[in-house]
Amino acid sequence: MNDATLEARIWHRFTPAQRLVRFAVYLTVVTAVVVSIQTVEVIPEFLLDAPEQMADLLRRMWPIAFSHYPKGVHEALVETLHIATLGTIISVVIAFPIGLAAAHNIAPNRLLNHAARLLLVSSRSVNSLVWALLFVAVFGPGALAGTLAIAFRSVGFVGKLVGEAVEEANRGTVEALEASGAPWLSVLSFGYWPQIQPSFWSVVLFRWDINVRESAVLGLVGAGGIGMALDTAMNLFQWDRVAMVLLAIFTVVIAAEIVVTAIRKRIL
Amino acid sequence: MENAALSIRDLTKEYVRGKPVLRGISLDFAGSGFTAIIGPSGTGKSTLIRCINRLVEPTAGSVIFENQDIVALPRRALRLARRQIGMVFQEYNLVERLTVMENLLSGRLGYVAPWKAWLRRFPQSDIDDAFELLDVVGLAGFANQRADSLSGGQRQRVGIARAVMQRPRLLLADEPTSSLDPKTSVEIMTLLRDLGRAKKIPVIVNMHDVELAKRFADRVIGMSGGVVVYDGAPSGLNDTDLKSIYGGEDWLQ
Amino acid sequence: MNVTAPRVAFPPNWRARAAWIALVLYIVYACSLLDFTWARFMVGLDNGARFIGRMLPPNFTRWEILVKGLTESIEIAILASVLGILLSLPIGLFAARNLMPLWVTWPSRILIALCRSFHPVIVAIVFVKALGFGAMSGIAALTVASIGFAGKLFAEAIEEISLKQVEAVRATGAPFMNVITYGVLPQVFGRFLGFSTYQLDSNLRNSTMVGIVGAGGIGGALFAAFQRFDYDFVCAMLLSIILLIFAGEVVANKVRAIFVERTRVDEE
Known part of the structure; x- marks a missing residue:
């Protein structure tokens, strides 16, 4: 075997242009990381102090104030679930027509199609x-603001997936x-609806699961739910109560995920 | 032909400008009878059938059905005209997640208000008809089974029953047996022919199986390259005609 | 066939009817519980009109604060993504039930569930108490969130691989790390890259929010402006955030497109 064939047998996985683009991406990532590390504001004393502070925090959280649950947490927790559920229901009502308009195979004209897509993108x-x-x-502060926040954020998600289905x-x-x-309406209800039904329910359940998680945080800006209880306990430095609230959130989120997985298995 | 139920005049279809799939087809169909359109794949059989009820928009020409030109109809009138034309599809095109009964009654959707259809409030006469048709096509007892649990032959029976539910004045079938085995194909063709005779309506079926066409049709139309090359009785179809339809001759031996 | 027996076209679906009624009852109940009234809604609409009036036109005069906040948000997102993904790789691997024994997968899965359950902003609160105000806490919080999401996706991707290929590498007598790099990684690399860009995208969205609780980024300035009723500046910041997120999504899609090609090459 001579040199010429040997050379010809050297194997490159990508074309030079492909390699160049990939190299550029890697380089950008590395540069971004280095620049970020150098410019981001890190206070060394705080960092050194961190493990001790963390340990202190955990010590104050223990024992968890279970006695706080009936009067301070339960109601807020239920409110959170209602915010998530009502918010999901409202979002479905709004998202369904927009999602249909965003699907290019049934939108009556392109202008409406694009307008619907723009609405969905801005919501997301x-x-x-x-x-x-x-x-x-x-x-004003309260659950109404929270519910609408959840609804408006979910419209983009639900509408996009309905449109794709x-x-x-x-x-x-x-x-x-x-x-x-x-x-037209009968074509919709007999032709499309039975076909998209499974993915529709799965999208709604999936979004509800996300919304349970998201609604827990809304109270921090005054929009109702368990976040309010968290905010109060935190401002009063009652760390055992904070631990109680966190435990409640954790339990509900995990329970919601288990419920959703179980229902999805039965539907699909 | 005087008093033709359906007459097609100079029908042309170009999917791509300058490349016509149908080149000025003119045909007349009487108020009854079983017509088979045969020809090789890609010769425009499907396009022709779909131009009749405008699932495919013709480029030029006219389709006169019941004294009106379907090609010229505005949207709403087209919908009303389509109610008079039943159609059977190669892939059955059932709503898979609905029951057999719901699929049959979807043939009445053109007559029922959307909200009533949504609530499944169909007139009792339609429901009676549907049960009767299920008996005719041999699917009695399947009413509440889901369409996706049926075999291919059973699905096509539902497809035919759905088309007949429209109480159509014309029945179109686009390769209704191409996805089925030979025995089931014969059963489906028999069903189409018998239903056409019983309801006294013309049936136009498009297919590529020559033997099946000869066996069932009263009239055979052979197409090649977007034009009609044979139009007449199945008995008159000889090897020369078949050669001009399909080209070559090796396959005839 | 017995013709005299009445035949039913549609067997009544009692469960569906009961579900619809329950849904309506729930909506009424939840609305009354959360004190949603028409009057409140109308007052709100009035407020809304005034609110929008005060938001327009957006006020960009304090653009220095805006740019500084956005830059910090981007830095938080980049560092948290890199850190989070690096940590997710081993954690995801440990959580994969097809490769690891039970006593390894369980702790890993619990860790992932813990990280997933809390909204990044709630995690940020805890870190603000431990590490103090500033970008550090934001990075830590989003790293935790990244472990929760990327770790879960990595584990699922690994659980779906073909074990035959792993077996083949194992049969060569390769040590564990080589089995991972030759038998497992090639099968999941493309999907991992995809998940990582999604994670960067998601971290970018949340890095604009953690500032609400003092964990750095533009969120702090946004929340402060809200509380000062400085709505035209709020509007300017919201527009910039949306633009940033939009740009982030476009970049993530582009990067994914570059590397998705690679996975296709792999399969050929």
Whole structure:
């Protein structure tokens, strides 16, 4: 075997252009990390102090103030669940028509299609905490602001996934109904709805699960729920009560996840 | 032809400009009878059938059905015209997650208000018809079974029953047997022919199985390259005609 | 067939009907519990109009604060993502039930569940108490969140791999680390990269929020402006945050596109 064939047999996994792009990405990541480490404000004393402070915090959290649960936590916890659930329901009502309009195979025209997509994107780009701040400014502190915050943040999520489910629906079935001269609404309810139903319920459950987690934090900006209880306990430095609230949140979130997984298994 | 139930005039379809799939087709269909359209794949059979009820938008020409030109109809009128035309599909196109009964009644969707359809409030006469049709197509007792639990042959029976539920004045079938085994194919063709005779409506079936077409059809239309190359009785179909439809001759031996 | 027996077209679906009724009852009950009234809603709409009036036009005169906050948010997101993903790799591996014994997977899974259960902002509160105000706490909080999400996804990805390939590498007598790098990593690398870009995206969203509890980034300035009713500055900050998140999503998609090609090459 001569040198020429040897050289020809050297194997490159990627073309030079591909390698260049990948190298650029790696370089950017490394540069970003280095620059961030150098500029971000880190106070060394605080950092050295951290393990001790953390240990101190945990010591104050123990024993957990279980006695605080009936009068200080339970009601707030239930309120959180209601915020998450009602918020999800409202978001579904708003998201369904927008999601349909965002699906290019049934949107009556392109303008409406794009408008719907824009609505969904803006809903998703605003954090639920920001939505909560806005609604607290409008409706005053309390669960109403929290519920609407959850609803408005979820519209983008639910609407996007509903739209995608509609776009994936089998064309043939729908064509058959159109061929029978069925009106638009009936095509929707007989052709599309049965097809998207499983993914619809799974999306709603999934979002509810996320919303339980998110609604726990809304109280920090005054939008109701268990976050209020957390905020109060924290401001009074009652760390054993803080631990109680955290434990309550943890339990509910895990329970919600188990419930959702169980229901999804039965539906799908 | 005088008093034709359906007459197609100079029908042209171009999916891509300048490349017509149908080149000016003109055909007349009487108020009854079983017509088979045969031809190789990609010759525009499906397009022709779909142009009749405008699932595919024709580029030019006219389709006169019951004294109105379907090609010229506005949206709503088109919907009303489609109610008169039943259609059976190759892949059945059932709503898989609905029951057989719901699939049958979806043939009545053109007549029932959407909210009533949503609540499953169909007229009792429609429901009676549906049960009767289930007996006819041999699926009695399957009413509450889901469509996706059926076999291919059973699904196509539901597909045919759904089309007949429309009480159509014309029945179209687009390759109704191409996804089925030979025995089931014969059963499905028999069902289509018998239902067409019983309801006294013309049936137009498009297929590629020549033997099956000869066996069932009263009239055979052979298509090739977007034009009609044979139109007549199945008995008149000889090897020369088949060669002009499908090209080549090796397969004839 | 017995024709005299009445045949039912649609067997009544009692469970669905009961569910609808229960849903309506729940909505009424929850709304009354959370004290949602029409009057409150109308007053809110009035407020809302005034609120929007005060937000416009957005006020960019204090752009230095804005840029400083955004930069810090980006730095928090980058460092938390890198740290979180590096930690998630071993934790995810330890949590994979097809490769690890039970006594390793259980503690790892509990750790992941713990990290997932709390909203990053709640975790941030705890870190603010332990590490003090500033970006440090934000980085720590988002690192925890990253372990919760990326760790879970990594573990799931590893659990879906083909064990035949692992077996083949094992059969060569390779030590454990080589089995991981040759038998496991090639199967999951593409998906890991995908998850990592999602994580960066998600951390960027949350890094603009942790400031609400004093953990650095633009959230602090945002919350302060809200409390001062400085709504035109709030509007300016919200617009910049949305723009940043948008840009983040675009960049993440681009990076994913570059590397998704690689996974396709791998499969060929």
